[in-house]
Amino acid sequence: EPRPANMVYLRTVDPTIEQDIRYATAHNFTGHPLDGYEAPQCLLSLDAAQALARVQASLKAQGYGLKVFDCYRPARAVADMGRFATQPGDPRKAEFYPRVDKQDFWHLGYVAKVSNHSRGNTVDLTLIGPQGLPADTWSPAASQADCAAPYGQRWHDGAVDMGTGFDCFDERAHTDSQAITATAQQNRERLTEALKKEGFVGYSKEWWHFTYAGDGAQKAVMDFPITAP
């Protein structure tokens, strides 16, 4: 399956949006790079990428910015997540899902059987800002800190305090959670408001997950691999 012409590299639309494509690395809830991520690149539909660039511009005017963790996700990567749940081993449980069994990700709403990410209009992202601690450099030997631990104690991804880390499968990651600090609640609101103005719809179970609804039509699921430009 070739890459459709309307699926573009976000870097070519807005090189100022930071990228840390976790599923191209082992620093994600499965502990391995996912099938189909041959390069750490954010691909999105042109409409979604241009809308995200407008969000970035509006956040920059406020002294903030975006960092994306996942964009287009090949269907084979979604299948890889499904296989992970059926196989023994939890190499990254202590960081990403210390209070949840991996078999429960689907019914709890943390992972989709068919993901909108595979339609090219959905993005996982966070907010960069002046109060953010500098990003740590990850290696497989890095110790695992609970993704819902207080801001100073969990993995520093370069973002401001969002209440939890990315892909933290925990009730504190629910967008409207009251079990996080007032600062983290304000940061979630700033991120959500900026995205909403440009047509992105959030997700109640994951503060980082947004789908661009501005172009209306439901898109087809795709499975071409993510490769270097």
Ligand SMILES: C[C@@H](N)C(=O)N[C@H](C)C(=O)O
């Ligand atoms: C796995 C997580 N990053 C995510 O995107 N979850 C939603 C529900 C999905 O899989 O589409």
Ligand SMILES: [Zn+2]
């Ligand atoms: Zn997502």
